[in-house]
Amino acid sequence: MFTSPSREFPFSTQDFDKIRKMIYDYAGIALAPGKEDMVYGRLARRLRALGLSSFGDYLHRIESGDTREFELFTNSLTTNLTSFFRESHHFPALIDQLRVQRERGGTLQLWCSASSTGEEAWSMAISACEAFDTLTPPVQITATDLDTHVLETGRTGIYSADDVEKLDPARVRRFFVRQSDGRYQIRPELKSLVTFRQLNLIAPSWIVRGPFDAIFCRNVMIYFDKPTQARILQRFAPLLKPDGLLFVGHSENLYHSADLFKLRGKTIYQLASAGR
CATH class of the missing domain: 1.10.155.10 (Chemotaxis receptor methyltransferase CheR, N-terminal domain)
Structure with missing residues:
Protein backbone atom coordinates (compact mmCIF):
# COMPACT_ATOMS: atom_id res chain seq x y z
CA MET A 1 0.00 0.00 0.00
CA THR A 78 -0.60 14.02 -19.58
CA THR A 79 2.20 16.54 -19.11
CA ASN A 80 1.81 19.93 -20.78
CA LEU A 81 4.94 21.98 -20.16
CA THR A 82 5.40 24.41 -23.05
CA SER A 83 6.11 28.03 -23.95
CA PHE A 84 6.38 30.30 -26.96
CA PHE A 85 9.52 29.61 -29.03
CA ARG A 86 10.73 26.95 -26.63
CA GLU A 87 14.00 25.46 -27.93
CA SER A 88 14.36 28.57 -30.02
CA HIS A 89 17.03 27.22 -32.39
CA HIS A 90 14.32 25.26 -34.20
CA PHE A 91 12.45 28.26 -35.50
CA PRO A 92 15.15 29.88 -37.69
CA ALA A 93 15.58 26.40 -39.21
CA LEU A 94 11.82 26.23 -39.82
CA ILE A 95 11.89 29.67 -41.46
CA ASP A 96 14.75 28.57 -43.72
CA GLN A 97 12.81 25.42 -44.63
CA LEU A 98 9.71 27.41 -45.53
CA ARG A 99 11.67 29.88 -47.65
CA VAL A 100 13.24 27.06 -49.64
CA GLN A 101 9.93 25.27 -50.07
CA ARG A 102 7.98 28.38 -51.15
CA GLU A 103 9.86 28.42 -54.46
CA ARG A 104 7.81 25.38 -55.43
CA GLY A 105 4.51 27.18 -54.92
CA GLY A 106 1.36 25.78 -53.37
CA THR A 107 0.35 25.59 -49.72
CA LEU A 108 2.98 24.34 -47.29
CA GLN A 109 1.80 21.83 -44.70
CA LEU A 110 3.11 21.64 -41.13
CA TRP A 111 2.13 19.30 -38.29
CA CYS A 112 2.52 20.13 -34.61
CA SER A 113 1.90 16.65 -33.23
CA ALA A 114 1.91 17.39 -29.49
CA SER A 115 0.60 20.94 -29.38
CA SER A 116 -0.35 21.14 -25.69
CA THR A 117 -1.83 24.58 -24.92
CA GLY A 118 -0.90 25.91 -28.35
CA GLU A 119 2.26 27.96 -27.83
CA GLU A 120 4.29 25.69 -30.10
CA ALA A 121 1.74 25.79 -32.93
CA TRP A 122 1.43 29.57 -32.68
CA SER A 123 5.23 29.89 -32.69
CA MET A 124 5.21 27.91 -35.93
CA ALA A 125 2.52 30.22 -37.33
CA ILE A 126 4.49 33.32 -36.34
CA SER A 127 7.57 31.83 -38.00
CA ALA A 128 5.58 31.22 -41.17
CA CYS A 129 4.43 34.85 -41.20
CA GLU A 130 8.01 36.00 -40.74
CA ALA A 131 9.27 33.68 -43.48
CA PHE A 132 6.84 35.18 -45.99
CA ASP A 133 6.67 38.66 -44.42
CA THR A 134 2.87 38.57 -44.35
CA LEU A 135 0.08 37.66 -41.94
CA THR A 136 -1.42 35.44 -44.62
CA PRO A 137 1.36 33.05 -45.70
CA PRO A 138 0.54 30.00 -47.86
CA VAL A 139 0.88 27.70 -44.88
CA GLN A 140 -1.52 25.40 -43.06
CA ILE A 141 -0.67 23.99 -39.65
CA THR A 142 -2.40 20.98 -38.11
CA ALA A 143 -2.02 21.04 -34.32
CA THR A 144 -2.92 17.87 -32.45
CA ASP A 145 -2.82 16.61 -28.89
CA LEU A 146 -4.34 13.83 -26.83
CA ASP A 147 -5.53 16.21 -24.08
CA THR A 148 -8.86 17.82 -24.99
CA HIS A 149 -8.54 20.51 -22.32
CA VAL A 150 -5.26 21.93 -23.60
CA LEU A 151 -6.54 21.79 -27.17
CA GLU A 152 -9.33 24.17 -26.22
CA THR A 153 -6.79 26.56 -24.70
CA GLY A 154 -4.77 26.48 -27.90
CA ARG A 155 -7.85 26.94 -30.07
CA THR A 156 -8.94 29.98 -28.06
CA GLY A 157 -5.46 31.48 -28.36
CA ILE A 158 -5.60 33.70 -25.27
CA TYR A 159 -2.54 33.90 -23.02
CA SER A 160 -1.48 35.74 -19.89
CA ALA A 161 1.01 38.60 -19.81
CA ASP A 162 3.45 36.18 -18.15
CA ASP A 163 3.11 33.78 -21.09
CA VAL A 164 4.22 36.42 -23.61
CA GLU A 165 6.67 38.40 -21.49
CA LYS A 166 9.76 36.72 -22.95
CA LEU A 167 8.71 37.43 -26.53
CA ASP A 168 10.22 40.33 -28.43
CA PRO A 169 7.82 43.28 -27.91
CA ALA A 170 7.68 43.77 -31.68
CA ARG A 171 6.39 40.22 -32.06
CA VAL A 172 3.76 40.80 -29.41
CA ARG A 173 2.55 43.96 -31.14
CA ARG A 174 2.44 42.30 -34.55
CA PHE A 175 0.89 38.94 -33.70
CA PHE A 176 -1.26 39.51 -30.60
CA VAL A 177 -4.16 41.73 -29.60
CA ARG A 178 -4.12 42.97 -26.01
CA GLN A 179 -7.40 42.32 -24.20
CA SER A 180 -9.10 44.61 -21.70
CA ASP A 181 -8.19 42.22 -18.86
CA GLY A 182 -4.47 42.40 -19.69
CA ARG A 183 -4.29 39.07 -21.49
CA TYR A 184 -3.17 38.66 -25.10
CA GLN A 185 -5.04 36.96 -27.94
CA ILE A 186 -3.56 35.60 -31.14
CA ARG A 187 -4.54 37.78 -34.11
CA PRO A 188 -7.41 36.47 -36.28
CA GLU A 189 -5.13 36.19 -39.31
CA LEU A 190 -2.92 33.69 -37.49
CA LYS A 191 -5.89 31.74 -36.19
CA SER A 192 -6.87 30.98 -39.79
CA LEU A 193 -3.51 29.23 -40.26
CA VAL A 194 -3.92 26.62 -37.49
CA THR A 195 -6.46 23.84 -36.98
CA PHE A 196 -6.54 22.12 -33.57
CA ARG A 197 -7.70 18.49 -33.44
CA GLN A 198 -7.49 15.62 -30.99
CA LEU A 199 -5.14 12.81 -31.95
CA ASN A 200 -3.73 9.83 -30.08
CA LEU A 201 -0.28 9.03 -31.44
CA ILE A 202 -0.68 5.31 -30.72
CA ALA A 203 -4.18 5.02 -32.20
CA PRO A 204 -4.41 2.58 -35.13
CA SER A 205 -5.36 5.38 -37.53
CA TRP A 206 -4.59 9.10 -37.65
CA ILE A 207 -6.70 11.99 -38.91
CA VAL A 208 -3.66 13.57 -40.56
CA ARG A 209 -2.59 12.58 -44.04
CA GLY A 210 0.38 14.67 -45.13
CA PRO A 211 2.70 14.95 -46.86
CA PHE A 212 4.23 17.55 -44.54
CA ASP A 213 7.07 19.98 -45.08
CA ALA A 214 7.84 19.72 -41.37
CA ILE A 215 6.64 17.77 -38.34
CA PHE A 216 7.23 18.96 -34.78
CA CYS A 217 7.18 16.15 -32.22
CA ARG A 218 9.07 17.68 -29.33
CA ASN A 219 9.36 16.44 -25.76
CA VAL A 220 6.72 13.75 -26.17
CA MET A 221 8.80 10.70 -27.17
CA ILE A 222 10.37 10.75 -23.70
CA TYR A 223 7.05 9.51 -22.28
CA PHE A 224 7.02 6.43 -24.55
CA ASP A 225 9.08 3.28 -24.33
CA LYS A 226 11.45 2.41 -27.20
CA PRO A 227 9.08 0.05 -29.06
CA THR A 228 6.33 2.70 -29.00
CA GLN A 229 8.77 5.37 -30.18
CA ALA A 230 9.86 3.15 -33.06
CA ARG A 231 6.27 2.51 -34.17
CA ILE A 232 5.44 6.23 -34.17
CA LEU A 233 8.58 7.11 -36.13
CA GLN A 234 7.75 4.42 -38.69
CA ARG A 235 4.43 6.18 -39.21
CA PHE A 236 5.98 9.65 -39.38
CA ALA A 237 8.39 8.76 -42.18
CA PRO A 238 5.84 8.32 -45.01
CA LEU A 239 4.03 11.48 -43.92
CA LEU A 240 7.07 13.69 -44.59
CA LYS A 241 7.88 15.09 -48.00
CA PRO A 242 11.20 13.76 -49.35
CA ASP A 243 12.97 16.91 -48.13
CA GLY A 244 10.77 17.45 -45.07
CA LEU A 245 12.13 17.95 -41.56
CA LEU A 246 11.31 16.34 -38.22
CA PHE A 247 11.94 18.46 -35.11
CA VAL A 248 12.34 16.65 -31.75
CA GLY A 249 13.00 17.69 -28.16
CA HIS A 250 16.35 18.56 -26.61
CA SER A 251 16.62 15.27 -24.69
CA GLU A 252 15.46 13.07 -27.56
CA ASN A 253 17.42 11.36 -30.30
CA LEU A 254 16.52 8.97 -33.10
CA TYR A 255 19.63 6.79 -33.14
CA HIS A 256 17.47 3.70 -32.73
CA SER A 257 15.67 4.61 -35.97
CA ALA A 258 18.69 5.40 -38.13
CA ASP A 259 17.13 3.42 -40.95
CA LEU A 260 14.36 6.02 -41.10
CA PHE A 261 15.93 9.35 -40.11
CA LYS A 262 19.32 11.02 -40.15
CA LEU A 263 20.52 14.07 -38.26
CA ARG A 264 20.29 17.35 -40.15
CA GLY A 265 20.97 19.82 -37.31
CA LYS A 266 20.62 20.13 -33.56
CA THR A 267 17.61 17.87 -32.77
CA ILE A 268 16.46 18.27 -36.40
CA TYR A 269 16.14 15.20 -38.60
CA GLN A 270 15.40 14.40 -42.23
CA LEU A 271 14.52 11.17 -43.93
CA ALA A 272 17.41 8.74 -44.18
CA SER A 273 16.67 8.51 -47.91
CA ALA A 274 16.96 12.29 -48.46
CA GLY A 275 19.66 13.32 -50.91
CA ARG A 276 20.27 9.83 -52.23
Missing part, protein backbone atom coordinates in the same frame (compact mmCIF):
# COMPACT_ATOMS: atom_id res chain seq x y z
CA PHE A 2 1.15 3.54 -0.80
CA THR A 3 -1.42 5.05 1.57
CA SER A 4 0.05 7.23 4.29
CA PRO A 5 -1.63 9.14 7.14
CA SER A 6 -1.29 12.35 5.12
CA ARG A 7 -3.23 10.94 2.17
CA GLU A 8 -6.90 11.63 1.85
CA PHE A 9 -7.77 8.50 -0.15
CA PRO A 10 -6.56 4.89 0.03
CA PHE A 11 -4.13 4.26 -2.83
CA SER A 12 -2.77 0.74 -3.24
CA THR A 13 -0.03 -0.80 -5.35
CA GLN A 14 -2.79 -2.53 -7.29
CA ASP A 15 -4.48 0.82 -7.98
CA PHE A 16 -1.23 2.31 -9.26
CA ASP A 17 -0.45 -0.70 -11.44
CA LYS A 18 -3.93 -0.62 -12.94
CA ILE A 19 -3.59 3.09 -13.72
CA ARG A 20 -0.19 2.50 -15.33
CA LYS A 21 -1.63 -0.22 -17.54
CA MET A 22 -4.69 1.81 -18.53
CA ILE A 23 -2.74 4.89 -19.62
CA TYR A 24 -0.11 2.78 -21.37
CA ASP A 25 -2.66 0.74 -23.29
CA TYR A 26 -4.60 3.82 -24.37
CA ALA A 27 -1.95 6.50 -24.87
CA GLY A 28 1.40 4.70 -24.83
CA ILE A 29 2.53 6.72 -21.81
CA ALA A 30 4.98 4.65 -19.77
CA LEU A 31 4.70 5.76 -16.14
CA ALA A 32 7.80 4.86 -14.14
CA PRO A 33 7.38 3.01 -10.83
CA GLY A 34 8.45 6.15 -8.96
CA LYS A 35 5.52 8.25 -10.21
CA GLU A 36 3.07 7.18 -7.49
CA ASP A 37 2.90 10.59 -5.82
CA MET A 38 2.38 12.39 -9.13
CA VAL A 39 -0.43 10.04 -10.13
CA TYR A 40 -2.06 10.30 -6.72
CA GLY A 41 -1.89 14.10 -6.72
CA ARG A 42 -3.36 14.49 -10.19
CA LEU A 43 -6.17 11.97 -9.82
CA ALA A 44 -7.14 12.79 -6.24
CA ARG A 45 -8.67 15.98 -7.66
CA ARG A 46 -11.00 13.85 -9.77
CA LEU A 47 -12.08 11.82 -6.72
CA ARG A 48 -12.92 15.04 -4.85
CA ALA A 49 -14.83 16.42 -7.82
CA LEU A 50 -16.91 13.24 -8.06
CA GLY A 51 -17.41 12.80 -4.32
CA LEU A 52 -15.73 9.38 -4.30
CA SER A 53 -13.93 7.92 -1.31
CA SER A 54 -11.41 5.53 -2.88
CA PHE A 55 -9.34 4.94 -5.99
CA GLY A 56 -11.01 1.56 -6.30
CA ASP A 57 -14.37 3.26 -6.74
CA TYR A 58 -12.88 5.72 -9.21
CA LEU A 59 -11.28 3.04 -11.38
CA HIS A 60 -14.47 0.99 -11.29
CA ARG A 61 -16.34 4.01 -12.64
CA ILE A 62 -13.93 4.32 -15.56
CA GLU A 63 -13.96 0.60 -16.29
CA SER A 64 -17.77 0.68 -16.28
CA GLY A 65 -17.74 2.85 -19.39
CA ASP A 66 -17.80 6.48 -18.23
CA THR A 67 -16.20 7.88 -21.39
CA ARG A 68 -16.23 11.50 -20.20
CA GLU A 69 -14.41 10.57 -17.00
CA PHE A 70 -11.91 8.48 -18.94
CA GLU A 71 -11.17 11.59 -21.03
CA LEU A 72 -10.57 13.59 -17.84
CA PHE A 73 -8.46 10.73 -16.43
CA THR A 74 -6.29 10.90 -19.55
CA ASN A 75 -6.08 14.68 -19.45
CA SER A 76 -4.96 14.49 -15.82
CA LEU A 77 -2.06 12.17 -16.59
Whole structure:
Protein backbone atom coordinates (compact mmCIF):
# COMPACT_ATOMS: atom_id res chain seq x y z
CA MET A 1 0.00 0.00 0.00
CA PHE A 2 1.15 3.54 -0.80
CA THR A 3 -1.42 5.05 1.57
CA SER A 4 0.05 7.23 4.29
CA PRO A 5 -1.63 9.14 7.14
CA SER A 6 -1.29 12.35 5.12
CA ARG A 7 -3.23 10.94 2.17
CA GLU A 8 -6.90 11.63 1.85
CA PHE A 9 -7.77 8.50 -0.15
CA PRO A 10 -6.56 4.89 0.03
CA PHE A 11 -4.13 4.26 -2.83
CA SER A 12 -2.77 0.74 -3.24
CA THR A 13 -0.03 -0.80 -5.35
CA GLN A 14 -2.79 -2.53 -7.29
CA ASP A 15 -4.48 0.82 -7.98
CA PHE A 16 -1.23 2.31 -9.26
CA ASP A 17 -0.45 -0.70 -11.44
CA LYS A 18 -3.93 -0.62 -12.94
CA ILE A 19 -3.59 3.09 -13.72
CA ARG A 20 -0.19 2.50 -15.33
CA LYS A 21 -1.63 -0.22 -17.54
CA MET A 22 -4.69 1.81 -18.53
CA ILE A 23 -2.74 4.89 -19.62
CA TYR A 24 -0.11 2.78 -21.37
CA ASP A 25 -2.66 0.74 -23.29
CA TYR A 26 -4.60 3.82 -24.37
CA ALA A 27 -1.95 6.50 -24.87
CA GLY A 28 1.40 4.70 -24.83
CA ILE A 29 2.53 6.72 -21.81
CA ALA A 30 4.98 4.65 -19.77
CA LEU A 31 4.70 5.76 -16.14
CA ALA A 32 7.80 4.86 -14.14
CA PRO A 33 7.38 3.01 -10.83
CA GLY A 34 8.45 6.15 -8.96
CA LYS A 35 5.52 8.25 -10.21
CA GLU A 36 3.07 7.18 -7.49
CA ASP A 37 2.90 10.59 -5.82
CA MET A 38 2.38 12.39 -9.13
CA VAL A 39 -0.43 10.04 -10.13
CA TYR A 40 -2.06 10.30 -6.72
CA GLY A 41 -1.89 14.10 -6.72
CA ARG A 42 -3.36 14.49 -10.19
CA LEU A 43 -6.17 11.97 -9.82
CA ALA A 44 -7.14 12.79 -6.24
CA ARG A 45 -8.67 15.98 -7.66
CA ARG A 46 -11.00 13.85 -9.77
CA LEU A 47 -12.08 11.82 -6.72
CA ARG A 48 -12.92 15.04 -4.85
CA ALA A 49 -14.83 16.42 -7.82
CA LEU A 50 -16.91 13.24 -8.06
CA GLY A 51 -17.41 12.80 -4.32
CA LEU A 52 -15.73 9.38 -4.30
CA SER A 53 -13.93 7.92 -1.31
CA SER A 54 -11.41 5.53 -2.88
CA PHE A 55 -9.34 4.94 -5.99
CA GLY A 56 -11.01 1.56 -6.30
CA ASP A 57 -14.37 3.26 -6.74
CA TYR A 58 -12.88 5.72 -9.21
CA LEU A 59 -11.28 3.04 -11.38
CA HIS A 60 -14.47 0.99 -11.29
CA ARG A 61 -16.34 4.01 -12.64
CA ILE A 62 -13.93 4.32 -15.56
CA GLU A 63 -13.96 0.60 -16.29
CA SER A 64 -17.77 0.68 -16.28
CA GLY A 65 -17.74 2.85 -19.39
CA ASP A 66 -17.80 6.48 -18.23
CA THR A 67 -16.20 7.88 -21.39
CA ARG A 68 -16.23 11.50 -20.20
CA GLU A 69 -14.41 10.57 -17.00
CA PHE A 70 -11.91 8.48 -18.94
CA GLU A 71 -11.17 11.59 -21.03
CA LEU A 72 -10.57 13.59 -17.84
CA PHE A 73 -8.46 10.73 -16.43
CA THR A 74 -6.29 10.90 -19.55
CA ASN A 75 -6.08 14.68 -19.45
CA SER A 76 -4.96 14.49 -15.82
CA LEU A 77 -2.06 12.17 -16.59
CA THR A 78 -0.60 14.02 -19.58
CA THR A 79 2.20 16.54 -19.11
CA ASN A 80 1.81 19.93 -20.78
CA LEU A 81 4.94 21.98 -20.16
CA THR A 82 5.40 24.41 -23.05
CA SER A 83 6.11 28.03 -23.95
CA PHE A 84 6.38 30.30 -26.96
CA PHE A 85 9.52 29.61 -29.03
CA ARG A 86 10.73 26.95 -26.63
CA GLU A 87 14.00 25.46 -27.93
CA SER A 88 14.36 28.57 -30.02
CA HIS A 89 17.03 27.22 -32.39
CA HIS A 90 14.32 25.26 -34.20
CA PHE A 91 12.45 28.26 -35.50
CA PRO A 92 15.15 29.88 -37.69
CA ALA A 93 15.58 26.40 -39.21
CA LEU A 94 11.82 26.23 -39.82
CA ILE A 95 11.89 29.67 -41.46
CA ASP A 96 14.75 28.57 -43.72
CA GLN A 97 12.81 25.42 -44.63
CA LEU A 98 9.71 27.41 -45.53
CA ARG A 99 11.67 29.88 -47.65
CA VAL A 100 13.24 27.06 -49.64
CA GLN A 101 9.93 25.27 -50.07
CA ARG A 102 7.98 28.38 -51.15
CA GLU A 103 9.86 28.42 -54.46
CA ARG A 104 7.81 25.38 -55.43
CA GLY A 105 4.51 27.18 -54.92
CA GLY A 106 1.36 25.78 -53.37
CA THR A 107 0.35 25.59 -49.72
CA LEU A 108 2.98 24.34 -47.29
CA GLN A 109 1.80 21.83 -44.70
CA LEU A 110 3.11 21.64 -41.13
CA TRP A 111 2.13 19.30 -38.29
CA CYS A 112 2.52 20.13 -34.61
CA SER A 113 1.90 16.65 -33.23
CA ALA A 114 1.91 17.39 -29.49
CA SER A 115 0.60 20.94 -29.38
CA SER A 116 -0.35 21.14 -25.69
CA THR A 117 -1.83 24.58 -24.92
CA GLY A 118 -0.90 25.91 -28.35
CA GLU A 119 2.26 27.96 -27.83
CA GLU A 120 4.29 25.69 -30.10
CA ALA A 121 1.74 25.79 -32.93
CA TRP A 122 1.43 29.57 -32.68
CA SER A 123 5.23 29.89 -32.69
CA MET A 124 5.21 27.91 -35.93
CA ALA A 125 2.52 30.22 -37.33
CA ILE A 126 4.49 33.32 -36.34
CA SER A 127 7.57 31.83 -38.00
CA ALA A 128 5.58 31.22 -41.17
CA CYS A 129 4.43 34.85 -41.20
CA GLU A 130 8.01 36.00 -40.74
CA ALA A 131 9.27 33.68 -43.48
CA PHE A 132 6.84 35.18 -45.99
CA ASP A 133 6.67 38.66 -44.42
CA THR A 134 2.87 38.57 -44.35
CA LEU A 135 0.08 37.66 -41.94
CA THR A 136 -1.42 35.44 -44.62
CA PRO A 137 1.36 33.05 -45.70
CA PRO A 138 0.54 30.00 -47.86
CA VAL A 139 0.88 27.70 -44.88
CA GLN A 140 -1.52 25.40 -43.06
CA ILE A 141 -0.67 23.99 -39.65
CA THR A 142 -2.40 20.98 -38.11
CA ALA A 143 -2.02 21.04 -34.32
CA THR A 144 -2.92 17.87 -32.45
CA ASP A 145 -2.82 16.61 -28.89
CA LEU A 146 -4.34 13.83 -26.83
CA ASP A 147 -5.53 16.21 -24.08
CA THR A 148 -8.86 17.82 -24.99
CA HIS A 149 -8.54 20.51 -22.32
CA VAL A 150 -5.26 21.93 -23.60
CA LEU A 151 -6.54 21.79 -27.17
CA GLU A 152 -9.33 24.17 -26.22
CA THR A 153 -6.79 26.56 -24.70
CA GLY A 154 -4.77 26.48 -27.90
CA ARG A 155 -7.85 26.94 -30.07
CA THR A 156 -8.94 29.98 -28.06
CA GLY A 157 -5.46 31.48 -28.36
CA ILE A 158 -5.60 33.70 -25.27
CA TYR A 159 -2.54 33.90 -23.02
CA SER A 160 -1.48 35.74 -19.89
CA ALA A 161 1.01 38.60 -19.81
CA ASP A 162 3.45 36.18 -18.15
CA ASP A 163 3.11 33.78 -21.09
CA VAL A 164 4.22 36.42 -23.61
CA GLU A 165 6.67 38.40 -21.49
CA LYS A 166 9.76 36.72 -22.95
CA LEU A 167 8.71 37.43 -26.53
CA ASP A 168 10.22 40.33 -28.43
CA PRO A 169 7.82 43.28 -27.91
CA ALA A 170 7.68 43.77 -31.68
CA ARG A 171 6.39 40.22 -32.06
CA VAL A 172 3.76 40.80 -29.41
CA ARG A 173 2.55 43.96 -31.14
CA ARG A 174 2.44 42.30 -34.55
CA PHE A 175 0.89 38.94 -33.70
CA PHE A 176 -1.26 39.51 -30.60
CA VAL A 177 -4.16 41.73 -29.60
CA ARG A 178 -4.12 42.97 -26.01
CA GLN A 179 -7.40 42.32 -24.20
CA SER A 180 -9.10 44.61 -21.70
CA ASP A 181 -8.19 42.22 -18.86
CA GLY A 182 -4.47 42.40 -19.69
CA ARG A 183 -4.29 39.07 -21.49
CA TYR A 184 -3.17 38.66 -25.10
CA GLN A 185 -5.04 36.96 -27.94
CA ILE A 186 -3.56 35.60 -31.14
CA ARG A 187 -4.54 37.78 -34.11
CA PRO A 188 -7.41 36.47 -36.28
CA GLU A 189 -5.13 36.19 -39.31
CA LEU A 190 -2.92 33.69 -37.49
CA LYS A 191 -5.89 31.74 -36.19
CA SER A 192 -6.87 30.98 -39.79
CA LEU A 193 -3.51 29.23 -40.26
CA VAL A 194 -3.92 26.62 -37.49
CA THR A 195 -6.46 23.84 -36.98
CA PHE A 196 -6.54 22.12 -33.57
CA ARG A 197 -7.70 18.49 -33.44
CA GLN A 198 -7.49 15.62 -30.99
CA LEU A 199 -5.14 12.81 -31.95
CA ASN A 200 -3.73 9.83 -30.08
CA LEU A 201 -0.28 9.03 -31.44
CA ILE A 202 -0.68 5.31 -30.72
CA ALA A 203 -4.18 5.02 -32.20
CA PRO A 204 -4.41 2.58 -35.13
CA SER A 205 -5.36 5.38 -37.53
CA TRP A 206 -4.59 9.10 -37.65
CA ILE A 207 -6.70 11.99 -38.91
CA VAL A 208 -3.66 13.57 -40.56
CA ARG A 209 -2.59 12.58 -44.04
CA GLY A 210 0.38 14.67 -45.13
CA PRO A 211 2.70 14.95 -46.86
CA PHE A 212 4.23 17.55 -44.54
CA ASP A 213 7.07 19.98 -45.08
CA ALA A 214 7.84 19.72 -41.37
CA ILE A 215 6.64 17.77 -38.34
CA PHE A 216 7.23 18.96 -34.78
CA CYS A 217 7.18 16.15 -32.22
CA ARG A 218 9.07 17.68 -29.33
CA ASN A 219 9.36 16.44 -25.76
CA VAL A 220 6.72 13.75 -26.17
CA MET A 221 8.80 10.70 -27.17
CA ILE A 222 10.37 10.75 -23.70
CA TYR A 223 7.05 9.51 -22.28
CA PHE A 224 7.02 6.43 -24.55
CA ASP A 225 9.08 3.28 -24.33
CA LYS A 226 11.45 2.41 -27.20
CA PRO A 227 9.08 0.05 -29.06
CA THR A 228 6.33 2.70 -29.00
CA GLN A 229 8.77 5.37 -30.18
CA ALA A 230 9.86 3.15 -33.06
CA ARG A 231 6.27 2.51 -34.17
CA ILE A 232 5.44 6.23 -34.17
CA LEU A 233 8.58 7.11 -36.13
CA GLN A 234 7.75 4.42 -38.69
CA ARG A 235 4.43 6.18 -39.21
CA PHE A 236 5.98 9.65 -39.38
CA ALA A 237 8.39 8.76 -42.18
CA PRO A 238 5.84 8.32 -45.01
CA LEU A 239 4.03 11.48 -43.92
CA LEU A 240 7.07 13.69 -44.59
CA LYS A 241 7.88 15.09 -48.00
CA PRO A 242 11.20 13.76 -49.35
CA ASP A 243 12.97 16.91 -48.13
CA GLY A 244 10.77 17.45 -45.07
CA LEU A 245 12.13 17.95 -41.56
CA LEU A 246 11.31 16.34 -38.22
CA PHE A 247 11.94 18.46 -35.11
CA VAL A 248 12.34 16.65 -31.75
CA GLY A 249 13.00 17.69 -28.16
CA HIS A 250 16.35 18.56 -26.61
CA SER A 251 16.62 15.27 -24.69
CA GLU A 252 15.46 13.07 -27.56
CA ASN A 253 17.42 11.36 -30.30
CA LEU A 254 16.52 8.97 -33.10
CA TYR A 255 19.63 6.79 -33.14
CA HIS A 256 17.47 3.70 -32.73
CA SER A 257 15.67 4.61 -35.97
CA ALA A 258 18.69 5.40 -38.13
CA ASP A 259 17.13 3.42 -40.95
CA LEU A 260 14.36 6.02 -41.10
CA PHE A 261 15.93 9.35 -40.11
CA LYS A 262 19.32 11.02 -40.15
CA LEU A 263 20.52 14.07 -38.26
CA ARG A 264 20.29 17.35 -40.15
CA GLY A 265 20.97 19.82 -37.31
CA LYS A 266 20.62 20.13 -33.56
CA THR A 267 17.61 17.87 -32.77
CA ILE A 268 16.46 18.27 -36.40
CA TYR A 269 16.14 15.20 -38.60
CA GLN A 270 15.40 14.40 -42.23
CA LEU A 271 14.52 11.17 -43.93
CA ALA A 272 17.41 8.74 -44.18
CA SER A 273 16.67 8.51 -47.91
CA ALA A 274 16.96 12.29 -48.46
CA GLY A 275 19.66 13.32 -50.91
CA ARG A 276 20.27 9.83 -52.23
